[in-house]
Amino acid sequence: MLRNLIATLPLAIALAVPAVAQDSFPDRSLRIVHGFGPGGNADTVSRIMAEQMSQGLGEPVVVESRPGAGGTVASGYVAGEDPDGYTMQLLVGGHAVAAALYNSLPFEPVDDYTFLSTIGQFPFFLAARAGEYESIDALIEAALADPGSIVIGHSGVGSTQHLTGELLGLETGAEFIHVPYQGGAAASTALMGGEVDLIIDTGTVIRGQADAGVYDVLAVTSAERWPDSPDVPTLNETVAEGFDVISWTALGAPAGLPENVEAALSAEIQRVLAMEDVQAQIAALGASPRGSTGAELQALIERQIAVWTEVIDTAQIERR
């Protein structure tokens, strides 16, 4: 008990002299909060960043998982925290989706945040069982010929994957049946088992089967061909011109971060992202490591919110 008392003494002093504390940022442990369960993509990326940033900043960086409501519980929590630089949030593409999908949120998706940097960006891939469809064009043709005959499995209602599927239907005019599953793995299992005809998900979910020749990867959702998979045509160049869906991971913090703190954190993030090991790990998770400025990230999010709002309106998906 005495030990604990002594350990908190510096903290007590630090709290009593805030001006001094700011100059020596950081002087205690920081945390990266995310809104998804342990072991997911968000959690893993958080831990990769946390591990390296603690070394660069000289203070431990812990990862806190506060799952719920598609990440909005965590977002609401972080938006209400002090903008002192000690609380960051790992944001994902779902942040923009949530902004469009939820009727009321306990936070402002853009105004309540100081955006720091993107970490990685990744597209979605379209996969079907090997040999069933020659190309994405063949699949869309089949869907147009017989509306409602092609079944797309997705990883959950309101997920980016689901909305991408809806967008595909809207852009091509084809009518699909969208079937929700609990996560990409379950949707992939359904594809393997013959229950659905197509899945749209990240490379991580699809790669194992694609490499083994169980799946044919028919298309990718980014506007340009994805560097890691140069043989996969884009939807943009084949069946849906202008199609450009990219999801991302990024770091943000509550709005109102002091300039020097924001600069320190951004610099550290860029430093970590430049490390070869980190780039390899992020690439292994299926993303393309790519840093950005806070302004670029904000622009990206605002753009995506507009796109998803339109998809949800047109496809008449129920808002929450």
Added chain:
Amino acid sequence: MQTQDQARTSIVHRATSGAVLLFIGLGMLAIGWDYPIGRLTQMGPGFIPRAIAVMICVIAVAIIIVDIADAGMDKAGGIQWRGLIFVSAAMLIFAVLVDLAGLVPAMFLAVVVSMLADKAASPATILLYAVLATGAGWLLFLVTLELPIPAFWR
């Protein structure tokens, strides 16, 4: 006369379990009333909640009937309020403190409050155990397992 009184209170007692269940079923029905039902082959989100609520109500009535008919039923055990109150207080204090003040204060006060449920515990014993338990908890959760919970307030 006495047996009649006994029988009357007993009926109310006996019907309690079923009544509570009925209350739950009706509550479910009320809350879920607006959820879209759909059809059997195209179930909306409200179909199963309503079906289950109805089934609960039916079974609740059945339980009430069976219980009232069973004249020899034992009376329900009495509620030990002391234990209930102090355990609840301990957990609530933990819940309030852990995000605000950190793990160590939360653990310490939770142990103290929960030990108060024991009428015969002396303040010295309580304090000693609280310190020991908190120390052990700190060792286990924060040192060994390194849970991402702050030891003290941020």
Added chain:
Amino acid sequence: MIDQFLMGLSVVMQPEILIYAFAGVFIGQLIGVLPGIGAITAISLLLPVTFYLDATTSMIMLAGIYYGSQYGGSIASILLNLPGTPSSVVTCLEGYPIARDGRAGMALFVAAFSSFVGGMIGVAILVLAAIPMTSIALRFGAPEYAMLVVLGLLAASLVGTGSQLRSFAMVLVGIALGLVGADATTGYYRFVAMPELADGISLVSLAMGLFGVSEIIRNASNRTRTMTNISVTMRDIIPTRTEARSLLGPILRGSTIGSFFGALPGTGAAIASFMAYATEKRVSRTPEKFGTGHLPGLSAPESANNAASQTGFIPTLTLGIPGDAVMALIIGALILNGIIPGPRLMVDQPLLFWGVIASFFVGNVILLLINIPLIRLWVLLLRIPYQKLYPVIIVMICVGVYSHRTSVTDVVLTLAFGIIGYLMKSYRFEPAPVLLGFVLGPLLEDNFRRTMLIYRGDFAIFIERPISAVLFACTVALIGFSIFSTIKTYRRNVQTRGAHER
């Protein structure tokens, strides 16, 4: 396959790897004992450690945590009626009465032994039949899952010891609790009073509350709680010959059931343990003994949950598809190490594949060797007066539950369920069926609605697909058998009553 297994064994039997295997199962055991903290918390905390290890070692350690936790879960269940993991809930039903009778050591021994055999059978199936199991699992689509759950609910409607009516009512309440949250098929919010409930009530909150906290409330102000006649000699720990013989069937049945549910994605150790218990009660000649400390009711679920935790690796190893969230984490660790899990894993990385499987074998042996001597230690723990023990347990539950989703709401919910569980018992409602309904209800609804969505409302699909048809037939047979035996019992009672009256 055997020679490949031996090759894997040679990979594992190196000092460095053995140390990590030991660390994994030891941490897993510890996690299992602690109520509320689960494998997923431990594994996600250890994930950064795997950055510095190679893929094989990482996976061996993380896997050890996963199946190791199934060993530890039963300890608190037996000694304190407090499940360490949701899959140990059923162990409370028989293990705790045995401990109360003074034979805690024997219960712990039977649990450890059953766990060991279950785990070994799971490993054997993994070695010999991984691919066939996978192709069977892939043939389970939404209709099959729906039918399986119906069969399971019917079979397990006997889990409670009280009146059937009250048990069924509790199953319904459990299903109702499982409905809370966003509907999986449409995303519609049901009974979501606050945003924290949007993802539903957490199973850990429910299990810890209904079983753990309620038990503590019941005993907190009761001073006569210490057990005095505890036997710790070896002779008292080992069951008698008749008792041991009665275990053969339950262990074999439990292991089979566990192996099946483990390999099926989306179901796991918890469901397996319930099904194994229900099966034992159904096939037993003395079903009335269940709930009073009946050994088959203890050993079958223990074998089942360990077998399930081994075969749970089948979809991960053969397809690269995680069966649950913990597996997803383990797969994540593999990916970070540059290994792409998928159908090619067995071919591309035979050392990893067979090394990991061999490590399961070694890990189970290590766990058995750890657990047996520890029995005396655990039993001595019982000598501590309950008054001093339960405050610590309360804190452990609070921390465990909180650490899952860093959610204060979860802690409050656990308390709420604790109070409810306490009141329930006073009114003769059993808590076990609630958990069953909670786990199986949503599974049934999701799969039924998915079936209707995909097959356009065609009910006949349940009979058209072969596996589903078989399950349907079993369901009908079970209903028929139940009606038949109820009529028979009724007739017999009428006859006996008639004889008495004469």
